[in-house]
Amino acid sequence: MALAPVVAVAQEKTGQALTAAEIDWRPKNQLPPEFQAQLPVFCDGGYLPSGSVGAQVPLFPEGGSGSAPLEASALNARYELDAELYLQGDVRVRQGSFQATGSEARYDTRSGDVALQGPLVSRGEGFLLTGESARYSVQSGQLDINTATFLLHDSEMRGQAASLSRVGENQVLITDGLLTTCGPGQNDWAIVASDIELDQAEGFGTARHVRLEVLDTPVFYWPYITFPIDDRRKTGFLYPQFGSSSAGSGGFLALPYYLNLAPRYDATLTPQYIHGRGLFTEAEGRYLSRLGESVLQVGYINDDSAYKDDYPGADGERWALDFSTLARLGGGWTGYGDYSVVSDEDYLSDLNRSLEINQATHLQRRGGVRYAGQNQYFDAYLNGYQTITERIADVDKPYAQLPEVLYAGTVGLGMFEAALESQYTWFYRDNDTLTGLDRANGQRVRAVPELALPMRALWGFSRPSVSLDYTRYDLEDYTLGDSSFDRTVPVFEWDNGLYFDRRSSLFDIPYNQTFEPRLYYAWADAEADQNDIPDFDTGLKSFRFDQLFQRDRFTGGDRVGDANQLTVALTSRFNDLLTGAERARVSLGQVHYFDDREVDLFGQGSSDRSSSPLAGELVLNPIENLEIRSSGLWDHDTGNTEEGRSQLIFHSQDYRYLATLGHTYSRPEDLEQTDIGMVFPVTNRLSAIGRWVYDSGLDRTVGTLAGLEYNNCCWSVQVVHQSYLTDDEQLDNQVLFRIELKGLGGSGGASDNIADAIYGYDERERRRFGTQRR
Incomplete structure (x- = not known):
């Protein structure tokens, strides 16, 4: 759309020239479809450059204009020799990077000054200027505009000034100026200053006698401020x-x-x-x-x-x-x-x-060096803790590793594959008040060499392997025998899987269904009684679906579990052939034990069961923006559910709607909690935010979050009330605020707390401020 007709129509309707923002402003329904797609629902319109004056040039031009010839055109012209050139009607003036249009112009050939009468319009790369009149110096390139308005397209910042002067290649002075990112005629907030200087060379601006106005009412005053005008950093108040x-x-x-x-x-x-x-x-x-x-x-x-x-x-x-x-x-x-x-x-x-x-109860201190190569890994570090909870007894405090060194590597040997996992650790803790095994400190070396025969094909895989789990201890303050001893455990593993698939369709959507059975056998001949070894860093793993394919039920290195077991598992996937997305995945498996597990960690980890609970996982993505996850353990001997975790996550395409529903259950830990979270738009501009966590075992609420968020495209506000359970089982409460003035940043920390509580909120914030247009 040409610029001149737009200006002419507007002048005919209003009787006065449009501001720079009004020239390029378009209601939402008049924007091209690609602009509308990026525009948030709470915005009424956007800026769209409507035309151009010659080539697009920057507000701060590179190089001077004084040596360039002055070019001018108009419908009518009158020239007085060695005095003045008078232009009238559709005047266009250009010198180097300077260009402008107006109704008439007078060029003084003696002084080199050009006087332009409005309505003046000067468009460049990313900006638009208008004014009633202007004076331009051909020699120095200085431009002075009276009763100016301006629009910066990238930041969507608009403003007005009694006068605007470009006094040099890198400096612009604004007198009695107003800045805002609100749409034309919508001064919800504005920065007003008596003098503003923009310095591109330094990358910042300065302003004097600055007021923050809300609905044209002053609410804050700064005698002097500086602010960045590009991505360079600048000292100052946030x-x-x-x-x-x-x-x-x-x-x-x-x-x-x-x-x-x-x-x-x-x-x-x-x-x-x-x-x-x-x-x-x-x-x-x-x-x-x-x-x-x-x-x-x-x-x-x-x-x-x-x-x-x-x-x-x-x-x-x-x-x-x-x-x-x-x-x-x-x-x-x-x-x-x-x-x-x-x-x-x-x-x-x-x-x-x-x-x-x-x-946390322990603060970690860790430092070291790490190497990660294609087939090798090395990590050497010192690691310690500060225990900040005085209720923790000395016997329950963690050991420091001073140091710990890890190395792992893999090498191919023809058809075979050789691997090594190794670890050296010196464990230390202040054990002066303790006795027995709890008093011991010392060194531990562990090495697990492995030889495997990996076989892979499109229809499946098979990987038999043999390894040797070797551990050696050199201890101090050890009273149960020789302080230096070792342990060797032979291990055999055989992992096998098949892959079948078939194609079909559902609701006219083609999909591929897989059928993936898997058998995993593990045998480890570990000595039953290992409780004469201190517990430096070992714990019992929580049984999950992933543990079906792990031969050791202990973490750390102070216990090596005995094993003679077979895992039978099945996974089936449904893949959308149009998009490639995995729409569903269901997995089910169980471990069958051929011998009792006798190795324990001071009473934990041994069992005479012949089979594990059934472990299952379910993941559903029926549509692009909905995900349902569920996992659990079901004991077929007792008919009880031992553990269950379920979560539903929904978000609309633009993340305006967010909903999460979760349920966690653990019979061993006597835990059952329900978690509900949501962000729901009440109107295009107002959204409700909420989260509620209820503990069935305690029969009480253990956490809440409730608030409101308002957006109107040039500013937003969040008010949130949050409560959470503290260590003394009391609900602590806090009220958080965040006010965001688009283009100037925000204050308050409500957004971070909401993002921690509701899945997807951080992506919503990124889209709201990252792709938002006026």
Whole structure:
């Protein structure tokens, strides 16, 4: 659509020139189909460039224009020798990268100034300018526009100014300016400033006497601010964060400050006031080298009033630190490290908001180097813990590995395949108060060489293998005999599978159904009584469908399970031949034991059952946006369900609708919970958010989340109330907010909490802010 007819019609209807935003604005039903497809439902329209003035040029041109000839055209022209060139009617002026149109122009040949009368329109690459009049210097390239309006298409930022001046190749000055990302005539929010300077060379803008206006009413004032105009980083304040939490005894207000210290490192300082506690500060520093990135996070409060009330005699000083680093050394080698420490066990639940430490009973400290090649793997590290829960007894605290070294490799030997898994670990724990096996520390070496004959074909596979599971111990403070001893367990495994398929159709959709039987046999001649060996890192695996094909029921290396067992399993898949998607998968299997399992871990893991519970998995994807998963264990001897996990996940194509329904059941753990989550649009702009977790065993709610989200294309707001069960079995409550002004970012942390609670919400946020158009 040509620009001139649009302007002419608008002037005839309104009697005045359109603003830059009004020229390119289109209601939703007038946008091309590809634009409409990207437009969120809560947006009424979008910007579409309606025409051009010559070639598209940048707002900040490269190189000067003074040496370029001035080109001009008009319907009428009058020239006074050595004085003035007067142009009237459809005036077009161009010099180098500068170009504009207007109703008339006067070019002073002596001074080199061009005076343009509006309605003035100047379009370039990603921007549009209009004004009542303008003055342009042919010599310097300076452009001054009076009563200007402008539109930046990429950011969808529009504005107006009493005057706009491009004073150099890299600088634009705006006087009495207004900026917003709301549509034309919709000043829900706006930034108003007396003076704004945009400096492309430095990559930032500055503004003086700045007001944030909501519905044309001032709500906040800054005497001076700086802000980025491209993707370069800039030191300055970020948006305030605020909220409410019962853990914080009320509300909090945070004011983050970003420090762009150097191209390779920066920091963020976040002082915040928490009602009932006092001044709390968090800081984050990041360093980026040619090898990788390191991040240091610290939290500190000097005098926590609420903590002193809860713990009389405490000084109220509390802190936390988390450091992580990752270095890619080349050639498949990687260095890594992670160190976390807190001052007390309540810090994470009371204060932590930005440190990347999850609520836990043990904080890990680990660092080492790793190599990953095509057929080899090596990892050497030091690993320790801080136990932050005082209720944990010394005997239940984990051992540190000082160090642990892992190596695994595979090599082909003709028809055969040889492999080795090996591990060396020095275990240490402060055991001065303990006795017996619990007092022992020491070294463990484990090696599992294997020789296999892999056979593969399109219709199936077979892999018989023999291995030797060897372990040696050299212990300290060991009182049950010789402190150096070893254990050798011969192992035989044979894994077999067949693949059948057939094609058919359902509801006129062609699909491929597979039938995949699998037999897995395992034999391990392990000595029954291994309880004279300390438990450094060993546990009993939870029985799941995947464990049907594992010969050892123990994790770690201090127990090797005896085995003489056969797994019989069947998997069937339904694949959509039109899309390639797997629409359904059902698996069922059972382990048959030919001998009793006698090896145990201090009473756990032994059994005389002749068969395992039936283990099954079901995955359904009947449509693109619906997934149903279910897994469980059913004991055919007792007729009871031992464990069950089910989850339904639904989202609409644009992720406006989200729904999750989950159920977890475990008879051994006496656990049964139901989890319901949803995001449901009430209108095109208002959505309800909710989650509810109910524990049948406790007969109580153990977690809730309820809130509202409003979007109108130039701003959004979220208000969420969340409750969760704490260690003392009390429901803690917090109210979280997030306000997002499109183009300026947001404040508050509600989105992160919602994303943790409801599957798919982070993708919804990415689509909402990543592909949204005006």
